[in-house]
Amino acid sequence: MRLTRRAMERGAPASASAYRALYPWPWQPLVRESARARDMDPALVAAVIRQESSFTPGATSAVGAVGLMQIMPPVGRSLWDALGTARAGVPWAPALLRQPDVSVALGTRHLASSLAAYPDVAYALAAYNAGGTPVARWRRRAGTADPELFVERIPYDETRDYVRIVSRNRAFYSALYAR
16 A cells, blocks of 8 residues: 555556555445444445554554554453344454454444434544544534534544545445445
8 A cells, every 4th residue: 555655646646546545445345244244334434444454454553552443452342242142152352352253243333323313424434433422512612513614623633534435445345345
């Protein structure tokens, strides 16, 4: 990705293949299947994974989030337990979050829950990044129902940038990998 970006910054032609190199989509069948099961846009899930872990299954953040979709182990356990019989016989362990199929299954469930709770994807992305409690507070303080204004008024730089970047990534994944 870095080499392609540098080449394009130096004037190399911006072809679809160059953009695909900038926006690769490893784990695409897994992401599409899991997104489809939750009636979600696969490009949104890919965009979240790109921002969260750069598609690195073993990624661990400074705060302890793990896997492709950077799930905190306590949240992962809660999501795992909610799956019930779908994961029967396999006890929870935080290391499971490093398995792409587990991370994507739990992450899409978590993201779908956020999407169901909010009227726009911008709020859901903010909640995925910062949690529902801050988003509820920010929505009250924003003084608007406009999601774009809400994003501009997010007081956490990290979350505001996260929503913007994931939204941009989603647009690229939608355009480059449309089916």
